[in-house]
Amino acid sequence: MYEKCMQDLSSNEVTTAPGPALIYRTIGGILDMYFFPGPTPGEVTEQYLALIGRPFLPAYWGLGYQISRYGYKDLDEMKRIIERNVVAGIPLDTAGAQFIEWEREDQVPRAIQDQYPLVRDTKIMLGVVWPDEHTAFPDFFDSTNKTTEWWIDEFVRFHEGVCLPPIFTQTLPQCLYFKVPYDGIWIDMNEPAVFGTNENYPWYFNDTDHPNIAPLKCPINPQDEDAVWDMPPFKTHAVWRYEKDGQKSYLSTKTMCMCAVQGKYRFYDTKNLYGWSKARATQQAQYNATGTRGVVVTRAFQIKYFSHVSM
Structure with a gap:
């Protein structure tokens, strides 16, 4: 062998x-x-x-049976599902909540959505994922390290507790203390995955749970000097596997434009490092927030680091 x-x-x-x-x-x-x-x-x-070198060693419980899904209506529903598995005698060591969401975007208080304005008139590249507005992707190759510091601080605050202002509590005039003492972190869609890149009519246009916001469009006109990044002379499997029903595919299909810039580098050269750079910052956030090694599960990764989930 x-x-x-x-x-x-x-x-x-x-x-x-x-x-x-x-x-x-x-x-x-x-x-x-x-x-x-x-x-x-x-x-x-x-x-x-x-x-x-020796690979990442997760907490012992992270090696056991896990239940995980997205789309819970609320925490009570998640608790009921966990209890149902326990009563049925199904082995269970870990429960993961990918995200809990409002059924419709009009249920989300406008004041909350206003906390995340679009970055118009900037050089930030925006894509489409689950939120009902365009999404920016953190630059973990930021040479000042401010992105990683911000990322870690957000996880620590989420674990230790934050005081939400009245705009988040709607009916409560006073500050609401919000705390989620988690034990591990699952980061998903971190290839990074983007919905409908370069498509004129992406799938979510037919989805009642997602608004018809404009998809990301990359320079794919051969006459454009930046098109060389998305249209190299040789098409690898990552390109032609998505070509169907006459729909052309590019390196940026289902992700960001290859001409994007991360830190000092082209996304063309760093795309396969994005998941690693994000998971590395998340692992440090896990340590800082919990004081334990816990477990960091990531969909995009590199050898040695983190636990991997395949879908």
Whole structure:
């Protein structure tokens, strides 16, 4: 038995060929390849860990049975579902709440929505995800580290408790103390995933629970000098897998434009590091907020760091 580790952050693909053989194609980046000869599975693992170091060790409870979903109407509904599983004798170690949401956008107090204005007339790239307004994506490559500091502070405040002003409590004139003493964090959609990029009629236009806000449009006209980032000469699997029903696909399909800038870098070069950079800041937030290693579950990740969820 042997193992191979390839480290390359650009879009790439691997295909099989007669021989037998593997064909690796990539559109850029620095290509590092490592082979671990073993020959036993145990020795392969030892050789691999000698290269990357020991991986993230979650809390013991994080290795157990978990129940997780989104769309709970409120906390009481979540409690009822957990209790139903316990009564049925279904093993359960962890319960995760992806998010609890209002059924309709008109139920959200206007004062709350006003706390998150659009960043018009700025250089911030906006996409579409779950909120009923456009979404900005934190720049964790910010050289001043202010983004990470802000991110950590928000998690600490959420865990230790924050005093919500009257605009958030609607009927209560006094400050409402809000506290969620969580034990772990799940970060999702952090590829980052964006709805309907470059599409004229994205799927959420037919969804009654999501407003028809304009999708992100990237420079995909071949005459545009920035189009080279979304339309490199070779189309990897990440591009053509989404081409169907005559709909063209690009590197930015279902994500941000490749010409975007993170820190001092093009998103073209950092896209596959976005999940890692966000999870790294979140892991530090977990430590600062709880004082324990807990568990950080992330959908986009790199080797060694964090726990991974696949959907």
